[in-house]
Amino acid sequence: LDVPLAVKDQMLGLIRIYLTQQRTFSKDEMDFVITVAEQCACIIQRVQLAENQQAHFTHLATHMEKLSSLGRIAAGVAHEINNPLGGILLFSSNMSKKVEAGSPIEKGLKIIIRETQRCKVIIQRLLEFSRDKKPKKIPADINDIVTTALGVVENQFYLRHVTVEKHLAPDMVKTLLDEDQIEQVLINLLLNALNAVEEYGRVTVKSTVDAAQNIIEVEIADNGCGISAENVKKIFEPFYTTQSTGTGLGLSVSSGIIKNHQGDIRVFSELEKGTRFIVELPILAENTTERKAYETAEHTGY
Template sequence: MAKRLHIPIRFKVLITLLAVITVVVSLITFNMAKLFHADKEASIRDLTSVIAANTAEEARSLLSGYREKLQVFGRIMFDGKLPSDQKVRLLAGLFEESGDFVAVTFYEKGKNPFTLYDANALGSAGLSKADVQRYRLEHPIPMDRLRREKVFVENSTLAEKLPTLTMVILQGDPETGRETIAEAVVRLDSLLRLARRSVVFDTYLVDSRGILLARADRNQVGMRTPVDWTPDLTNLKYQPSMVTTLEYSLGGEEKIGGFGRVEFGELLVGVEIPKTAAYLTARDLLTNLIYSSILMVMVAAFLSFIWADRITHPVELLSKASRVVAQGKFDVHVQPTSRDEIGELAESFNQMTHELKSREDALSEAQNKLIQSEKMAAFGQLGAGIAHEVKNPLAGILGYAQISLRKMDQENPLHKNLLVIEKETKRCKTIIDNLLRFARQEKVALDPVDPNTVVEDAVAIVEHQLNMNKVKLEKDLALDLPRIKGNSNQLQQVLMNLFINGQQSMEGKPGSVKVSTRLLASGQIELRVSDTGPGMDEEIRAKIFEPFFTTKPSGKGTGLGLSVSYGIIKDHQGEISVESELGKGTTFFITIPVHESRVG
């Protein structure tokens, strides 16, 4: 019996999807190319007409705006009721606001012309007022055309750096028969931007004399190039329709051109594109379609493979993850790949491993806390034992030293040595007392106390010491605080320790220590002590409450002050924490529960 060929289901799905996608993409590509070839030339002709019409309308709107500004100039200039000095001020102000105007000249029969110039614009292009006047003398205004059209526009560029057009309008007073002329030299920047807007079509404007007025090639505009490449330019200006599309040959190259009348000063807009560009566009489109089809097939193959893999792969992942969990590694995670039954199974598996991991972490944390608690308890018992064994001999040494000092003359050489013995014995006694407090061997009664009173008493004791060291002690105490259950002396000891630590951290430099109290929303009293000292880094903050840890020089600190303070606050069922950054000072936060017998 012949062995049947085994094809995995993922490959069956992949082959089917690829076949369907390939057929669909091929049909779409063929039909799009066929439709484009059938309609490409008509589309290009229509597009040139639309662009020509839109460009003509925008040019007319722009030039009409220039004409309106020039009419305002003329009305002011030839207003007989305005004083001469007021006319000059108005004309100068209006000229300054008209940023595109380079020069404005007014003509009236029997009177000398009056001209306003932008000397900076002319100077930057290497021109002067005389150059503008010389151009007008060499190119007189065609009065017949001006009387017929009421407006005349021409390319009057004198320097390539400053392409300009000249607009002339005729104004008359029907009552007096007075005839005046206003002429403006205007920058061509706006029309040049209009001509450069399309990167596919060659757009240009032609003035009434057949000279190029605007085109993407700025040099041709600056040279006032005659437009001799368009067919029958004169008839195009006076054609009945606003837009005409023509096909013509230019330098052996076939062109499709759209021409539109601007309806302003006998100007004409031309938009042209080589016919070969239309065929190139078709070939480019076909090439792009082929590349897009290949890319789509490749993407489809990739997506089909992923889809097939999503059907069979999740169960394999779950099986591997289960084997990992069996080895005691609970941080494994299976990413659900679907929202079906397999996806729900993966989510349930992840929830199970998360709960196992959480329980393992909680158990490990509890074990670490238990070990730390046992270590601290053992240290406390050891410290208490040592303290009791050492305290009595120290008391005897201190007593004998003090008796000897009373009986000994200060001039005796041994007097100084006895003083050292007394001082160091007292220091050892202080360390022993701190050890006893840390070991919680000394139990004190807790009574209702006013937190503000505790702060005030602690401030009164150390304020003078801080002031002597150029440290200002500030208070910000909330009013009407409830009482707390505590021991005033121990709480004062904690605060005084924090005050003095803050002062010592500044190492004799001026600064401040601030203590504040407030009632928290949780029903606890917060005592906050902050200083402007140098602050601490993260490594020091982590060890700040450990016994015998100190940053002070040898002999100036025991390292038990904050440890004892920590134990005192814990005895008060409170919490103490610290926030500090290098260069930003240090702040200690103490929270103690409110005395329960307080009545709201």
């Protein structure tokens, strides 16, 4: 006799009962066997759920431990490197002013200055990653932040002949945001989109309001090379990048910023078709008590 172990049409196994001779089971016996099978199926399902949750929590704990260690290492390395880089930048800048314009020495010094500045940017991102800076939220219009971010990268898009299509919700509402941090996220996503498209490509920026779910969304989409399904799972990991000049910290830092705003950032991509990033943020009303406490702390320094 084979009795299936199933929960809501999900087959988990079966109980096979061997009999010494063929016989007919009574209704009470069949009810008993079915009840035992249902109880066994429920127990198996609960054990599987507990094991899956345990594996998930173990993964999260390991990931958080790695991030914590990485943050401490990053902060230490950044501090040790920042000081000598400052000296290199200072002396190379002074020397470039004293050499003949257009000479090979001046060109070499400009390369040193440019690469030193790039190193300082990388270090700054390391510090931002390790500090997990708490956002200073004020009522803000996401459309204004989008417009500011587009203005910052406008020249780079122009030089690459990349078209930007902007569709901002006319009924946008204000919510509590750290304008500088959200601008940093949007600039990073815009630059990623720019790097993904070829010349004469297209990037679309759209904002929407979902009053029913009490959220606002900003979508940045491109028609570039796309990201493979395997790489999509890794793009928010620190130091992971597919770009030859990237640091692999931009999306990791951006994800942390959005999570600190109680929001979410999602990505949808298909190779050779393009990528969409959706930043979702909750609509939050200003808490007057918290605001006064924050302003007091700002003035007193505590």
